[in-house]
Amino acid sequence: MKRIYLFAVIIVSLFILSFPDITLAASSIPIPGVDVKLGTSNNPADVSVTLQIIVLLTLLSIAPSILLLMTCFTRIVIVLSFVRTALSTQQAPPTQVLIGLALFLTFFVMSPTFSAVNSQxxxxxxxxxxxxxxxxxxxxxxxxxxxxxQTREKxxxxxxxxxxxxxxxTVNDIPLTALVPAYAISEMKTALQMGFFIFIPFLVIxxxxxSVLMGMGMMMLPPVMVSLPFKIxxxxxVDGWYLVVKSLLLSFG
Structure with missing residues (x-):
């Protein structure tokens, strides 16, 4: 195996050396450079712009978390996770599918808000x-x-x-430092309430x-294995996904 690897390296090297024009053309291509200077400035505007860029980069690093907490994503993804747990299907649907569905439902529900931000x-x-x-x-x-x-007054x-x-x-007078965490815990409480009602029919099954397995004396057979097909x-x-998504959309009405 080592001989084959060494032979391949020699062949590639001979191929490159046999075409000097390629190396010359590659060396003639200008390579972009980045020059960052730290020092004093006589123009206060330069310092202001630099600080704005630093603040903007800092906000962009935490923007996804902030955006998710300020939208309906939290409630949707928790409810969808409850559905998968109640079905006892473990990784079906996969987590990527649930997250993708939650994101698209978030864009759908938040479209009036996004339109208002865009126009205003x-x-x-x-x-x-x-x-x-x-x-x-x-x-x-x-x-x-x-x-x-969507936030509870309490x-x-x-x-x-x-x-x-x-x-x-007015609503505009509410500080974001208080509104965002209040909205987050309200969303989680609402999601848990919806998840409770989702669990009830599957718990009955x-x-x-x-009870049937216990009555038949089949102690060693896991009840989840038998109840899973009936749950599905x-x-x-009942067209469960339609009902779940419909309930989510109506809950934001």
Whole structure:
């Protein structure tokens, strides 16, 4: 094996040396370089732009987490995970499929919010009608309206009381530092409630199958192995995915 590898290396080397034009052409291609300079500047605008770039790169690194907590993704992915667990199918559907379905459902539910952000903040900013700070302030408003609609007042008051903030008069007055975690725990509570109702029919099937096996004296046969086909059959007959997705969409209405 080593002889074959050495022979291949020799052949490739001879092939490259037999065509010097290739190496010359490759050496004549300019290689781009990056020059980063650290020093003083007489223009304050240069320092401001540099700090803005650093802040922007920092926000981009945590943007996915922030975006997921400010959308309906949390509720959807938890409910879909409950469906898979209740069916006892382990890795079917695969996690990638559930995450992909949750993302597309998130885009579908959040499309009015994204459209509002695009029309009120992004497009005016691209047309240079507003500044960057004004664009950020306008972009936050649709997200606040969506999150406030799905957030329980009890959860919101928990964080407002902790930071000793005055009671907001409008949705726009709610600080994001209190609204985002309040919205997150409200979404998880709602998802767990929906998951509980999803579990009930499958739990009944497990209990019935377990009782039948116990009555027949089949102690060594796992009840899950017998109840799994009945769970899948029930889920298919009632068109389970349609009902789950419909319930998710109606819960955001």
């Amino acid at each position: 903040a992004l497009q005016p900013y691209l047309k240079k009608q507003i500044t960057q700070e004004q664009a950020v302030d306008r972009a936050v408003v649709p997200f606040k309206q969506f999150m406030a609609k 959860d919101l008051n928990l964080f407002l009381d902790y930071i000793k903030a005055p009671k907001p008069k 497990d209990m019935v199958v377990s 059959l029930l889920f298919v007959l």
